[in-house]
Amino acid sequence: MPRIKKETKTVKKNNPKKSGEGLTIPVYNLEGKEVKTLDVPKEIFSVKPNPKLLAQYVRVYLTNNRQGTASTKTRGEVRGSTRKIYRQKGTGRARHGDIKAPIFVGGGVVGGPKPKNYHLKMNKKQKKLALFNALTIKFKNKEIGGLSEQLLKIDVKTKLMVQFLKSLDLERSRTLIVLAKMEKNNLILASRNIKNITLLGARSLNPYEILKNKKILFVEEALQVVKLHFLHEN
Secondary structure (H helix, E strand, O other), rough: OOOOOOOOOOOOOOOOOOOOOOOOOEOHHHHHHHHEEEEEOOHHHOOOOOOOHHHHHHHHHHOOOOOOEEEEEEEEOOOOOOOOOOOOOOOOOOOOOOOOOOOOOOOOOOOEEEEEEEOOOOOOHHHHHHHHHHHHHHOOOEEEEEEOHHHHHHHOHHHHHHHHHHHHHOOOOOOOEEEEOOOOOHHHHHOOOOOEEEEEEEHHHOOHHHHOOOOEEEEEHHHHHHHHHHHHHH
């Protein structure tokens, strides 16, 4: 019998939107309710992940924060007498000639720390890409939000900020609030006594602070500063 060919239907697939198009974050008011959404640039919040670069940045950041000022004194630097502490023979004890020897209390230290420069270098392009990677991770985990400009005029009461955090279920989570500029305003004054909140200017934003905190909240104007500073700088 002749074979009967089955008719195959061609189903047209809808072309999915490219990743990074139409990226938005929710904007919250003082009551913790979502009032609108805010567009965010895909060049910052949707980049190719690079975990090794992020790990390198964190290592460089933490290393560069080391002061390197620890210092101990050797036996030549310790203040003390150079007199022989007791006679060489006849005491039944081990022979010693210097009270500043390391085996005595108050003596010098052998192999102790000395001032050292721990500074490591990382170029601007790498730092910027690491920042975009950190923001992309937080965005994919839905851990980035916006704050209405209304919060800048909040009454200077810690209680109001605590209530705001509770409404977003963030009272026990580390939260980073990014402002356009670190200048005195009601939001800063109302948040300064809450240990889980970190306040940062948009130009000082860095991958370490982003990864360290559970939730990142941008004041609306701060997003514009981030966009201008990190996308259009030379």
